[in-house]
Amino acid sequence: MDASEKIARRFEALPRLIAADPDLVRRGRFLDCDFEIGLGAILLLVSVRAGQVTSVARGPFLLKSSVFAIRADAETWEAFLEPRPKPGWHDILALTKTGRARIEGNLQPFMANLQVIKDMLAAPRALAPKEAVR
Amino acid sequence: MKPRFEPVVGRYLHLEISGRPNRLYIEEAGPADGIPLVCLHTAGADGRQFRHILNDEAITRHFRVIVFDMPWHGKSLPPEGFEREEYKLTTTSYTEMILDVCGALDLDRPVVMGCSIGGRIVLNLAIEHARRFRALIGLESADYQQPWYDTDWLHRPDVHGGEVCAGLVSGMMAPQSPSASRHETLWMYKSGGPGVFKGDLYFYRIDGDLREKVGCIDTSVCPLFLLTGEYDFSCTPEDTKRTAAKIKGAEVTIMERLGHFPMSENPAHFRTYILPVLEKVRGLK
Numbered sequence: 001m002d003a004s005e006k007i008a009r010r011f012e013a014l015p016r017l018i019a020a021d022p023d024l025v026r027r028g029r030f031l032d033c034d035f036e037i038g039l040g041a042i043l044l045l046v047s048v049r050a051g052q053v054t055s056v057a058r059g060p061f062l063l064k065s066s067v068f069a070i071r072a073d074a075e076t077w078e079a080f081l082e083p084r085p086k087p088g089w090h091d092i093l094a095l096t097k098t099g100r101a102r103i104e105g106n107l108q109p110f111m112a113n114l115q116v117i118k119d120m121l122a123a124p125r126a127l128a129p130k131e132a133v134r
Numbered sequence: 135m136k137p138r139f140e141p142v143v144g145r146y147l148h149l150e151i152s153g154r155p156n157r158l159y160i161e162e163a164g165p166a167d168g169i170p171l172v173c174l175h176t177a178g179a180d181g182r183q184f185r186h187i188l189n190d191e192a193i194t195r196h197f198r199v200i201v202f203d204m205p206w207h208g209k210s211l212p213p214e215g216f217e218r219e220e221y222k223l224t225t226t227s228y229t230e231m232i233l234d235v236c237g238a239l240d241l242d243r244p245v246v247m248g249c250s251i252g253g254r255i256v257l258n259l260a261i262e263h264a265r266r267f268r269a270l271i272g273l274e275s276a277d278y279q280q281p282w283y284d285t286d287w288l289h290r291p292d293v294h295g296g297e298v299c300a301g302l303v304s305g306m307m308a309p310q311s312p313s314a315s316r317h318e319t320l321w322m323y324k325s326g327g328p329g330v331f332k333g334d335l336y337f338y339r340i341d342g343d344l345r346e347k348v349g350c351i352d353t354s355v356c357p358l359f360l361l362t363g364e365y366d367f368s369c370t371p372e373d374t375k376r377t378a379a380k381i382k383g384a385e386v387t388i389m390e391r392l393g394h395f396p397m398s399e400n401p402a403h404f405r406t407y408i409l410p411v412l413e414k415v416r417g418l419k
Binding site for chain 1: 293294297298301310
């Protein structure tokens with residue numbers, strides 16, 4: 001299994017990871033949107049309803065809408081999802097500052113729910129690699 | 135829990151800043167004849183960031199620690215007429231504010247320690263007013279930093295200002311910093327007035343580029359200490375080292391397991407870095 005596939009599977013665990021964090025769901029209760037996570041060639045469409053991640057679908061997508069997209073290569077996501085990431089790899093906005101990640105689309109929902117989305121993206125850190133790739 | 139008071143006194147000082155009447159909230163701790171140590175909080179926050187410095191007996195035994203909330207911040211009000219203006223901090227207004235506060239308190243060659251925008255302005259104090267200060271300490275300090283977001287997001291009706299300010303700066307802290315102190319640090323950002331963080335960043339982003347000026351700093355007149363946390367991706371260790379390379383005699387410390395808010399995100403760890411610096415400052419004339 002290559003690095004992209006391992007990371008994709010960790011993000012595909014988002015529905016249960018977020019459901020297990022009622023405080024995050026409470027803070028995200030006004031977030032309703034579909035956004036894309038790009039990791040290398042793999043595209044994931046994350047659907048959020050009232051703060052719950054209801055599904056993570058895998059592309060390619062045919063004329064499917066998303067509000068914004070966060071894209072990086074698999075190595076960048078892997079470093080970001082380390083349980084204790086190194087300086088400069090620890091925050092999604094640190095990654096966009098250095099050009100290792102890009103955020104595109106309508107950024108209003110992203111900025112209005114910034115901490116919630118940052119916490120969602122970091123949630124797979126909790127998965128030990130062994131569990132994440134099973 | 136037994137109730138207790140901290141040995142910190144908070145008062146309001148009425149003074150003119152750049153010729154304009156202001157009511158400023160100031161906290162102090164330490165002996166009246168101690169070495170004055172004026173602490174400058176970060177953009178969009180307030181003096182609560184320094185509460186552990188104010189309560190550290192190893193510091194207040196020798197230093198008179200003085201922390202003020204800048205106008206528009208914390209318990210200091212904006213000056214009268216603020217409702218008809220857009221708040222914008224500039225190099226000139228920030229420098230005058232510090233000189234006016236030090237003058238109003240009749241401080242004799244104080245030490246100034248500032249973080250972030252406070253770290254930037256101590257460089258300007260070193261450039262323009264070195265003789266007035268015993269030493270200058272810049273935390274998360276550099277002559278310039280590369281911007282990493284559009285500050286228009288900080289003040290608009292469809293995004294909560296406090297939440298977005300906190301969301302932006304949350305990643306600038308070290309993951310190892312204790313959860314309680316990280317969230318206390320974020321609370322100050324969530325509590326700020328509308329447009330205040332953005333107004334502070336006018337100085338940081340637009341008006342306060344000191345790259346062409348820091349080379350003239352003479353550390354034999356006023357010693358300069360620069361300390362930056364390794365997890366600070368806004369003012370990176372490289373930004374601080376690049377700045378210090380232009381200033382002969384500037385002392386640089388890169389702090390492990392700390393980010394952009396060392397004094398408030400992990401006070402116990404930060405004191406292992408700042409106490410030796412303050413010990414050196416005590417030895418200065």
